[in-house]
Amino acid sequence: MDNIRVRFAPSPTGTLHIGGARTALFNWLFARKYNGKLVLRVEDSDIRRSREDSARGIIEGLRWLGLDWDEGPDAGGDFGPYRQSERIDIYSQYLKLLLEQDQAYYCFCTAEQLAAEKEAARQSKSDYKYGGHCRHISKNEAEERIRSGEAAVVRFKAPTDGVVVVNDLIRGEVEFDNRLLDDFILAKSDGGPTYNFAVVVDDHCMAISHVIRAEEHLSNTPKQILLYKALGWGLPQFAHASMILAPDRSKLSKRHGATSVQEFRDDGYLPEALINYLALLGWSSKEDRDFWTREELLERFSLDGISRSPAIYDMEKLSWMNGHYLAQADSERIAALLHEDAQRKGYLSNSRQQDKFLAVLELLKPRVKTVPAILEEGAYFFDPITKFDEKGCRKYFGQEDSLKIMEECLSLCQGSDFESAEKLEQELRQRAEDLKLKAAQLIHPIRLAISGRTATPGLFEVMMILGKSECIQRISSAILYAKSL
RNA sequence: GGCCCCUUGGUCAAGCGGUUAAGACACCGGCCUUUCACGCCGGUAACAGGGGUUCGAGUCCCCUAGGGGUCACCA
Numbered sequence: 227m228d229n230i231r232v233r234f235a236p237s238p239t240g241t242l243h244i245g246g247a248r249t250a251l252f253n254w255l256f257a258r259k260y261n262g263k264l265v266l267r268v269e270d271s272d273i274r275r276s277r278e279d280s281a282r283g284i285i286e287g288l289r290w291l292g293l294d295w296d297e298g299p300d301a302g303g304d305f306g307p308y309r310q311s312e313r314i315d316i317y318s319q320y321l322k323l324l325l326e327q328d329q330a331y332y333c334f335c336t337a338e339q340l341a342a343e344k345e346a347a348r349q350s351k352s353d354y355k356y357g358g359h360c361r362h363i364s365k366n367e368a369e370e371r372i373r374s375g376e377a378a379v380v381r382f383k384a385p386t387d388g389v390v391v392v393n394d395l396i397r398g399e400v401e402f403d404n405r406l407l408d409d410f411i412l413a414k415s416d417g418g419p420t421y422n423f424a425v426v427v428d429d430h431c432m433a434i435s436h437v438i439r440a441e442e443h444l445s446n447t448p449k450q451i452l453l454y455k456a457l458g459w460g461l462p463q464f465a466h467a468s469m470i471l472a473p474d475r476s477k478l479s480k481r482h483g484a485t486s487v488q489e490f491r492d493d494g495y496l497p498e499a500l501i502n503y504l505a506l507l508g509w510s511s512k513e514d515r516d517f518w519t520r521e522e523l524l525e526r527f528s529l530d531g532i533s534r535s536p537a538i539y540d541m542e543k544l545s546w547m548n549g550h551y552l553a554q555a556d557s558e559r560i561a562a563l564l565h566e567d568a569q570r571k572g573y574l575s576n577s578r579q580q581d582k583f584l585a586v587l588e589l590l591k592p593r594v595k596t597v598p599a600i601l602e603e604g605a606y607f608f609d610p611i612t613k614f615d616e617k618g619c620r621k622y623f624g625q626e627d628s629l630k631i632m633e634e635c636l637s638l639c640q641g642s643d644f645e646s647a648e649k650l651e652q653e654l655r656q657r658a659e660d661l662k663l664k665a666a667q668l669i670h671p672i673r674l675a676i677s678g679r680t681a682t683p684g685l686f687e688v689m690m691i692l693g694k695s696e697c698i699q700r701i702s703s704a705i706l707y708a709k710s711l
Numbered sequence: 712g713g714c715c716c717c718u719u720g721g722u723c724a725a726g727c728g729g730u731u732a733a734g735a736c737a738c739c740g741g742c743c744u745u746u747c748a749c750g751c752c753g754g755u756a757a758c759a760g761g762g763g764u765u766c767g768a769g770u771c772c773c774c775u776a777g778g779g780g781u782c783a784c785c786a
Contacts, residue, residue, distance in 0.1 A: 681747035
């Protein structure tokens with residue numbers, strides 16, 4: 227395939243959600259795989275709803291994911307401008323053409339009239355279609371009314387019979403009956419283009435070869451095809467991927483928790499994990515395989531692996547996957563991600579603390595699922611123990627011989643030089659043997675005493691990080707606490 | 712409601728006329744073990760329903776049901 231040109235065309239009215247991110251990923255993979263170009267186009271033709279910070283957020287999200295593009299508002303390119311708001315002249319030009327060729331016409335119907343028509347249709351339980359009152363207004367009259375300042379939209383003179391066949395790379399041939407169409411609007415009363423018009427002009431002018439987007443656009447495609455034909459243009463190839471649905475099978479929205487890539491980022495997910503997970507949602511290599519690097523995805527990606535049925539995203543699997551990537555991630559990188567929070571919590575106040583922080587990070591990184599979980603799971607390394615796990619207390623502090631055992635733990639610490647985790651373990655096992663106890667009988671109380679919890683990473687590593695005096699101090703406090711029980 | 716798309720376990724997802732219907736997440740056992748996580752071993756769990764076609768259907772066709780999308784001067 228040559229001259230592959232694809233685009234990702236977000237509307238800057240919200241965040242980059244995972245559905246959009248996946249569409250961007252598919253386009254990116256397609257462009258990179260076939261040596262094509264990816265263009266980023268900002269579809270901000272609705273000036274009332276578009277927001278500059280949304281556009282920035284979307285771009286930031288794409289960058290965070292590591293998706294890059296060849297042409298776009300920031301990147302430049304020969305087919306710009308890449309914001310619809312800056313392409314008004316271009317739309318006007320083709321609008322004029324359509325008007326001249328009598329393929330479009332001015333419509334003066336007011337919002338009230340239209341609303342009444344819709345209401346009437348609803349009452350009679352028939353489907354609403356624009357009635358076409360203005361379709362037959364003569365060009366002269368229309369122009370006269372425009373000159374006199376009357377507000378108007380421009381409508382497409384849609385065919386009233388025949389069919390449009392969308393030849394979709396993912397779904398095959400999909401047929402639409404033109405009788406169901408009405409004369410849809412091309413230009414709003416403010417002169418701005420509507421989506422279906424702008425997208426056709428842009429995709430053509432930007433020489434887009436493949437339109438890869440989500441299924442929500444499939445129903446719009448026949449209108450767009452009609453427009454391509456009216457303008458005498460060739461068609462791009464279309465490929466409509468299925469949508470990503472929320473766990474309750476409904477369309478993604480804010481009420482479903484984290485759905486935007488920024489939220490995933492802030493919640494401690496790694497971009498490579500999100501990319502990997504998203505790639506597997508709605509696409510399959512047919513191989514029995516879960517982990518894919520970007521390069522491997524590029525190697526294997528193809529449109530025919532894209533699924534036709536909607537996919538429900540599953541946080542559990544994303545988390546599982548993130549945990550794997552996190553375990554392998556470079557510690558410096560994770561430390562940097564945690565830096566601000568750790569600083570705020572006072573975990574980095576001096577260089578001794580900083581070393582300790584790094585050690586904790588190393589210990590926890592392979593066993594948590596998200597980045598911030600390191601701080602949450604490791605809080606006891608930095609903060610004083612304020613409470614002990616309840617069940618653990620009964621089991622390890624509240625037994626008959628608990629105090630005696632705890633005293634042994636204390637003396638063990640006092641007698642050790644804390645040289646290494648291995649040595650510490652050796653000493654503890656020796657002590658247990660001398661006392662005719664199982665090592666676990668010493669291990670569990672110490673764990674509870676120094677962490678307040680019954681589950682931690684390996685005890686001796688934890689002890690080494692806390693250090694001798696801190697262990698002694700914590701065990702002493704725990705003894706006091708146990709006595710009070 | 713009309714039109715369009717979709718339908719394999721709770722979720723993702725192989726399968727493309729003949730399989731004991733993969734695998735992964737989750738879940739449940741077991742092993743490992745100082746707990747947790749990891750890892751390893753094992754298990755529960757699916758072809759939406761009904762008609763065809765065929766020697767034979769998860770795979771092809773039709774109908775029904777369910778889900779999703781779309782029908783804006785939103786994109």
